[in-house]
Amino acid sequence: MTLKMLYGTAWKKERTASLVQQALQAGFLAIDTAAQPKHYQEHLVGDGVRSFLSTSKFTRQDLYLQTKYTSFNGQDPNNLPYDPSTSITEQVKASVASSLHNLRHNGNAEDSYIDCLVLHSPLPTMNQTIEAWNAMSSFVPTKVHSLGISNTSLPVLQHICSNSSVKPKVVQNRFYAATRWDIALRGFCSDNAIEYQSFWTLTGNPELLGGQLVAMVVEQAGVNAEVALYSLVQGLGITPINGTTSHIESDVAELSKLELWKSEDRNNEIWEECVKALDGLLRHWANSLDYRTR
Template sequence: MASASNSSASRLHDNEPAFIYGTAWKNDQTKRLVKEALAAGFRRIDTAAQPRHYQEALVGEALREAYSGGAVRREDVYVQTKYTTPAGQDVKNMPYDPSAPLDAQIHTSVASSLKNLRPREESEEGSYLDCLLLHSPLPTIEQTVQAWQLLESYVPDRIRSLGISNVTLPTLQVIYNESTVKPSVVQNRFYPQTRYDVPLRRFCQENSITYQSFWTLTGNPALLKSKPVGALAQAAGIDQSVALYALVMDLGVVVLNGTTSSEHMQEDLEGLRKVREWNLSHSQEWAGISDDFKVIVEPTT
């Protein structure tokens, strides 16, 4: 167990940008918050072509201003968005005609995302998405596979990789088996109601699929108060929320962070840096805390 923990703990020492900044529910504050996230050090951004919960166009404005101002380059930022089915949209405000055929819905949605997230104000030339996710499976598995195959036509030029959110393991397995472009990302709630997706996360690890978590804090009040989280927070001198983030990341999970506080953005990133530094000289203590956390979220059966 200790050797596995030490191996996985190395994820906290790498140079990958910490967190994905989640832009859901930010409304008219979206642009300001994305720019603050970039300034704090976030380099991965999550949005969706779903005006009901996301303001994708404002995400794009924030990114373009950051690019043009020299804060970041397009190639340094990972940008992912989503195609959302009509069931997940506001009927009065969606990026496509819900009565149109599925292929038209998807092509129109992707076109709107490429426009919204274009790197230059004056032109869509060179616009691309690092990842596009199906926001959820479609009503039937046949439609889900059809949608996936339509999205494959954009890879690798306009879309670099594909993923899916709110998915179960059986559906993910069908997509994986039926696809030419294999899933690169799964984005799910990480919480006890799904028993922390242990079998699904194992499938992701075995097939080089990145598992992204949302509701990591709000969906886990008991985990936040758990003994290993408290032990890490005290030992490393960090907030318990950052301790939970670090222990979830140690499982191989990429965490969405949607804080609306610029202070918390900086504190969360700095907290992870503290964990990395503490790990360097406390590897055995880290291994024990990590193993205790895994007993809670990945119990043996």
């Protein structure tokens, strides 16, 4: 089974390398990190990747490694991957150079590459955002294969798409009520071949996690509620980020169990109805929130 999910490495601290290796061994072949020492230990992600590859049948080409350029506002000013006194363009170049070194899959950093480089958030002005984006674009398609943006609104995403030669291939956002579950933005992503990645998928949606729809999938497929919600969200065309530290292997096993259940025709019909119901529920809730704010 191809696991349509990324393993998230934020806040793993000194456990990062061992957890990344464990996640890769379990089947998470897509890893999300950032050149932001405040919340990520990117160099330890690289250690975990190299440890995994050294004893695995898999090669670097089998993995998807995604990292981020984080502007000064999102960094610890005492621990930066670049000189903050330089231009945004130079900051991006230094950040990418550090990421290529950290995520090298062997001893030779010249062979290193990044599958997707994500702008961690828009910068304070649109001109600064475009400068960062253009600097990121200069690495495509050789050292960086694709670009993305996180924590974005639809207008910012549309502006980047309209004013750049290298178009976004990934959007990574919180998936929760405050953004109306990005219904309009996800529609734009779908229309423009942009992968929408969700974080806060579980913690940002306690009503869904404890709701009747998830409970139905749990009962029908015999999986836990967390995996049921992840899978329902996947059914909407979303790639969730899973940052578990305590049930890496069991999540993969439960997802495989659900895929097997869905493979039966009758169960697949039930599944499609559940996904349709989730989409309808989110649209209803979003409309209710919009009505209350008028």
